[in-house]
Amino acid sequence: MKKEFKASITRAVNDANLTGALGKFSEAYKVNRVKAYEGIDFEALRSKIAEVKSSAADRLDELADAFQKNAQALGAKVYRTRDPQEVKDYILQVAKDNGVKTVVKSKSMATEEIHLNPYLEKNGISVAETDLGEWIIQLAGQTPSHMVMPAIHMTKEEVAELFSKEVDERLSTDIARLVKVARDELRPKFLAADMGISGGNIAVAETGSIVLVTNEGNARLVTTLPKIHIALIGVEKLVEKFESVMPILDALPRSATAQLLTSYVSIISGPTANDDGSLKELHIILMDNRRTEMARDPKFKQALQCIRCGSCLNVCPIFRLVGGHVFGGIYTGGIGTILTAWFDELKKSEDIQGLCIQCGNCTQVCPGKLDIPEMIMEIRRRLVLENGQSLVQKTIFGVVNNRKLFHGILRAASVAGKPFTSGKFIRHLPLFLSDLTSGRSLPAIAAEPFRDTFLKIKQPKCQEKVVFYAGCLIDFAYPEMGVALVKLLNKAGIEVLFPQEQTCCGAPALYSGAYEVAAQNAVDNIKVLLQEDVKHVVSACPTCTVALVHEFAKTLDTLGQKEWLPKAKELSEKALDFSTLVKYLVDEGRLSFKEGVQLGKITYHDSCHLKRTLNVSEQPREILQKAGYEVSEMFECDMCCGMGGSYSMKLPEISAPILQNKLKNIKQTGAPTVAMDCPGCVMQIRGGFDQDGSGVRVKHTAELLADQLKD
Amino acid sequence: MYEQFKAKAAGVGAEVYRFEKKRDALDFLLPFLEKEGMADAAGSYALWADSPFLDGMDKKALQELPGLKFEVTRSLASQAKFGISQLDWALADTGSLVQDQSAVEQRLVSSLTSIHIALIASGNILSGKAPLFERINPQTSRYIAFITGPSRTADIERVLTIGVHGPERLVIIFVDELGGENP
Numbered sequence: 001m002k003k004e005f006k007a008s009i010t011r012a013v014n015d016a017n018l019t020g021a022l023g024k025f026s027e028a029y030k031v032n033r034v035k036a037y038e039g040i041d042f043e044a045l046r047s048k049i050a051e052v053k054s055s056a057a058d059r060l061d062e063l064a065d066a067f068q069k070n071a072q073a074l075g076a077k078v079y080r081t082r083d084p085q086e087v088k089d090y091i092l093q094v095a096k097d098n099g100v101k102t103v104v105k106s107k108s109m110a111t112e113e114i115h116l117n118p119y120l121e122k123n124g125i126s127v128a129e130t131d132l133g134e135w136i137i138q139l140a141g142q143t144p145s146h147m148v149m150p151a152i153h154m155t156k157e158e159v160a161e162l163f164s165k166e167v168d169e170r171l172s173t174d175i176a177r178l179v180k181v182a183r184d185e186l187r188p189k190f191l192a193a194d195m196g197i198s199g200g201n202i203a204v205a206e207t208g209s210i211v212l213v214t215n216e217g218n219a220r221l222v223t224t225l226p227k228i229h230i231a232l233i234g235v236e237k238l239v240e241k242f243e244s245v246m247p248i249l250d251a252l253p254r255s256a257t258a259q260l261l262t263s264y265v266s267i268i269s270g271p272t273a274n275d276d277g278s279l280k281e282l283h284i285i286l287m288d289n290r291r292t293e294m295a296r297d298p299k300f301k302q303a304l305q306c307i308r309c310g311s312c313l314n315v316c317p318i319f320r321l322v323g324g325h326v327f328g329g330i331y332t333g334g335i336g337t338i339l340t341a342w343f344d345e346l347k348k349s350e351d352i353q354g355l356c357i358q359c360g361n362c363t364q365v366c367p368g369k370l371d372i373p374e375m376i377m378e379i380r381r382r383l384v385l386e387n388g389q390s391l392v393q394k395t396i397f398g399v400v401n402n403r404k405l406f407h408g409i410l411r412a413a414s415v416a417g418k419p420f421t422s423g424k425f426i427r428h429l430p431l432f433l434s435d436l437t438s439g440r441s442l443p444a445i446a447a448e449p450f451r452d453t454f455l456k457i458k459q460p461k462c463q464e465k466v467v468f469y470a471g472c473l474i475d476f477a478y479p480e481m482g483v484a485l486v487k488l489l490n491k492a493g494i495e496v497l498f499p500q501e502q503t504c505c506g507a508p509a510l511y512s513g514a515y516e517v518a519a520q521n522a523v524d525n526i527k528v529l530l531q532e533d534v535k536h537v538v539s540a541c542p543t544c545t546v547a548l549v550h551e552f553a554k555t556l557d558t559l560g561q562k563e564w565l566p567k568a569k570e571l572s573e574k575a576l577d578f579s580t581l582v583k584y585l586v587d588e589g590r591l592s593f594k595e596g597v598q599l600g601k602i603t604y605h606d607s608c609h610l611k612r613t614l615n616v617s618e619q620p621r622e623i624l625q626k627a628g629y630e631v632s633e634m635f636e637c638d639m640c641c642g643m644g645g646s647y648s649m650k651l652p653e654i655s656a657p658i659l660q661n662k663l664k665n666i667k668q669t670g671a672p673t674v675a676m677d678c679p680g681c682v683m684q685i686r687g688g689f690d691q692d693g694s695g696v697r698v699k700h701t702a703e704l705l706a707d708q709l710k711d
Numbered sequence: 712m713y714e715q716f717k718a719k720a721a722g723v724g725a726e727v728y729r730f731e732k733k734r735d736a737l738d739f740l741l742p743f744l745e746k747e748g749m750a751d752a753a754g755s756y757a758l759w760a761d762s763p764f765l766d767g768m769d770k771k772a773l774q775e776l777p778g779l780k781f782e783v784t785r786s787l788a789s790q791a792k793f794g795i796s797q798l799d800w801a802l803a804d805t806g807s808l809v810q811d812q813s814a815v816e817q818r819l820v821s822s823l824t825s826i827h828i829a830l831i832a833s834g835n836i837l838s839g840k841a842p843l844f845e846r847i848n849p850q851t852s853r854y855i856a857f858i859t860g861p862s863r864t865a866d867i868e869r870v871l872t873i874g875v876h877g878p879e880r881l882v883i884i885f886v887d888e889l890g891g892e893n894p
Contacts, residue, residue, distance in 0.1 A: 149866060183876060190876075216864050217822055224822065263862055267854070
């Protein structure tokens, strides 16, 4: 990562105003959003939107043709172009033809995307943004940090400073007063403007209508007072039918600002009469700027389902820490990373794509059903294809693809790490998955890996067998978790098989964009794990489970390596996570815990992959309760712990505050123990509590359960 | 549905009233305007846009009231304190009002003024967008406006502030006598 980029992150996370405002907003947003959706079947609603928008993305040209025909029939002028420069030229020409000196604008990300304001200003036209947030950043000479709330990064003190300069009067920080100043300053501009420029939230092909969704009332003035109205709309806003406006209006305000509906919605179909009786000149520009190319790319077509609500930013654990400006472009956050990679260029996303920790929070709330983490993974893959891997990565992954060498190094690390050991943790261990950077408490490599310990375990002979896939962390750092799993399954009458040739699941390579490496890991594991004729392959690491269930097949498919696909699918059907299997065994009555035991309060941390990719959250809680624990929920129990594989080592400045927040939430429950199903989370959170010194026990669910088995 | 509408609209800061007769509505409205300071001076007068409510009313008598005007122009609207208009539909599930505002006067009185008074037939409350979309037609209505509460912003520190560019107050008056679809 570039130095300036790292510096901008450090500045952002240390900006107390920014992280305070964003953190508070993000916490409140989640609660308010849920409330706004009360009584609405969100899954059905977003499926509808995804269907409507995806079908539109399949036929952008056809819908644009229909829109043009229908809007023109109503008297609008429709201009279509792929080129942002042509958009600017067109608007300037209309302005020149009509002697336009002043423009008022309502909020439009598309005009920000093509940097329209400076272009018009350069050509002698005065432009006033009228959305309060946009006006603030215009006065500050900045770009929006959030697509819905452009000035969310600014304090009232900063706004008062800006406005004071503008009106040449010392203003206090009273927000109501500042808003009044904006009203009074902008009102004459509305009344005097020769031209109004707006964006558009929806464009309806069959009626030639544009829909504007706003709160302040400025769009109504921009589209009413000046005699010329230009609407600039990205072609991804097209929908075929008028009725499709409904689901988008149901979702957009709820997802954007947790409102049932914004204060104003305007559906404009053709020009209306001005107040002097003349007919308004209405120009609608449908802008492509690579959207059609995106629509034809199977991996990125889904990005056109975005309705620009910004909810992905509002729930993002990274965005709430760093804000929007770190992203460097006009569009910010996860969706911004994707749009920047396309509307600017792939290279521009090189640094910012690394900000995504792949926690999947955004996928849960996106009303367009976008899988942003998946698209960011694809960006990583393409960047690696374009730029190649770094030497360090190449070396690491070269090792990871050679199991014997890899495991040999891990064994050696267990010895090499020794001198630095303090308790269970050591500092500055060259952890095998990391970019060899330093920074935090990491676990010692176990003196004896699980693969060796396993050979010494005396198991009962059982009819039923399962294959255990340990993954690197359990195998080499936390073998006790594997031992606990064997104990539990043996108790249920299941013998555990551990194929010694199993190797890394490929997640570290995959999440770094090194798909070829991950594919090799996938094939090596598929061969080994399918050798035994068993019903289940169980893993006690959710990231590994996701690899077995989803990523092996997806990776091979992406690379076009079809020959192993059927086997990958076979493995996918057999693979499952630890808690799901144990819950099933408990329900079947095959596994029971000591009776009448009260173990007191415990809190449970949901790991990202388990909760959001595997949809498992109730199972571990239920079995912990069965074992005698009383689960006391922490605030934001399913918020990422900041580990994210090697993320915590690449971006410790972000990972650390996320972890601190998690530790705080755990401590607030007063529970002496926190349980989780992921060895990666254990590593992060245990490492945090090791330094924090508050003595909270951090345990894998398997370990806690194994202690409570009936004798 | 009226109660649901009222709760939702009040939830976003609108003031909601209901009267049986037009006369009752007027008996509320005129003292309200007076109390809020309606006068002939710029910044204090009221503009009443063309409304079915006025059919059969003695407009001349109303015009006698200081500060109440029935002529709507851009320059008058820019100095008006009150805007009065009649909306077409009310949506119970979101507390929204909907009107075909193709006529610019309807937009001027509801967007440039500080207090927008919205009259509406009690019989035109719909459950939500689905029945509304069966009743609106963009081919014949060029500017369909939804209004939900007063103008608002939260662009400074996410603090909700009312009345940034549009009206600071939205006063909704249902009148049973105006009929509507389900009188």
